[in-house]
């Protein structure tokens with residue numbers, strides 16, 4: 001009423017979810033409505049809260065921008081009365097860096113620190129500013145910057161994520177720590193096309209669906225990481241078991257959310273243990289299993305980025321599903337020659353002349369050995385903070401090899417290695 005005659009005025013109305021009558025009429029809702037009625041009575045309206053709000057929305061003479069964090073808390077009856085809707089999403093990774101730098105407001109931090117913050121999804125400028133304020137208060141002197149200052153900012157940000165109930169407040173790209181030297185030459189794959197050629201094609205095109213199958217530790221996830229890195233994109237890794245829900249329809253929703261997240265982050269999406277969604281539909285026991293496979297295929301076709309499924313079991317996979325993958329790559333254990341090369345790199349510091357005849361003979365017997373076994377031994381070295389002699393390293397590889405299911409099976413069948 002006050003601004004009605006002012007032609008140059010507009011209103012910005014923040015956090016408006018509080019002023020709309022709530023959707024459900026629970027106890028709190030009744031109270032809010034009673035308050036609203038009292039309010040409308042006070043300003044001379046006899047209508048109830050809902051009608052009054054509608055009237056305001058429809059006949060308000062002043063241009064108004066309504067701002068809310070939670071549109072879902074506003075009754076659809078009101079929502080449709082707005083003349084224009086705009087959803088502000090968390091910015092994509094590229095824009096995030098700028099946002100982070102601006103919010104840090106001149107704090108002297110390292111580029112690595114900015115990169116770490118940029119990787120956090122859903123981070124808001126307000127959250128950064130609050131964390132900076134905390135660091136200023138907690139930091140002994142007046143210097144704004146340095147390692148200790150950065151640590152304080154990160155601590156507050158982690159705590160506020162917890163308080164906000166955000167589980168994945170951490171970096172979007174939780175890079176696994178690599179213990180082995182990555183080398184495409186250590187892949188033993190069956191594929192119609194050479195891996196580097198596939199990687200370059202994905203880089204050029206920006207999309208494609210890949211199915212990686214093979215024994216554990218053969219380098220499926222690692223190749224996904226390599227592809228993402230080559231494409232300069234973040235990698236989102238999901239476990240199929242995280243998507244599966246016992247509630248009807250919820251698995252499909254989780255799946256849709258996964259593809260949406262990958263699209264928004266412009267990320268390479270890798271789905272582990274994907275077999276549960278790609279199972280042969282002919283063997284499906286329940287109808288929801290079929291709808292889940294169908295949903296997955298549809299989402300896959302619509303998805304405009306790189307999508308990688310990994311699985312250990314290929315025989316049980318739906319043939320129609322398999323056809324949908326642009327590239328199907330089978331990962332196999334290392335060849336004898338690869339075993340020797342990887343042993344030289346990982347156990348002998350790259351010094352091939354130190355490879356003994358005895359070691360070669362023993363490596364030759366480890367037919368199921370995979371890059372993952374080297375990684376497992378390297379991790380032992382790491383944790384024990386020691387170094388293994390060539391012989392110790394080989395012994396550990398042998399014991400990793402011994403516990404593989406394929407090897408155990410052969411032994412019980414009487415083939416002694």
Ligand SMILES: Nc1ncnc2c1ncn2[C@@H]1O[C@H](COP(=O)(O)OP(=O)(O)OP(=O)(O)O)[C@@H](O)[C@H]1O
Nearest residue numbers: 180182183186216217218219220221222371372375
């Ligand atoms: N090309 C490679 N060169 C060097 N090391 C590799 C290579 N590929 C994989 N590795 C090593 O092997 C480890 C295990 O690989 P990865 O996790 O990719 O196996 P996976 O096939 O995904 O296994 P799973 O089926 O159990 O998920 C990696 O952490 C890495 O250290």
Ligand SMILES: [Mg+2]
Nearest residue numbers: 220221272310
């Ligand atoms: Mg894996």
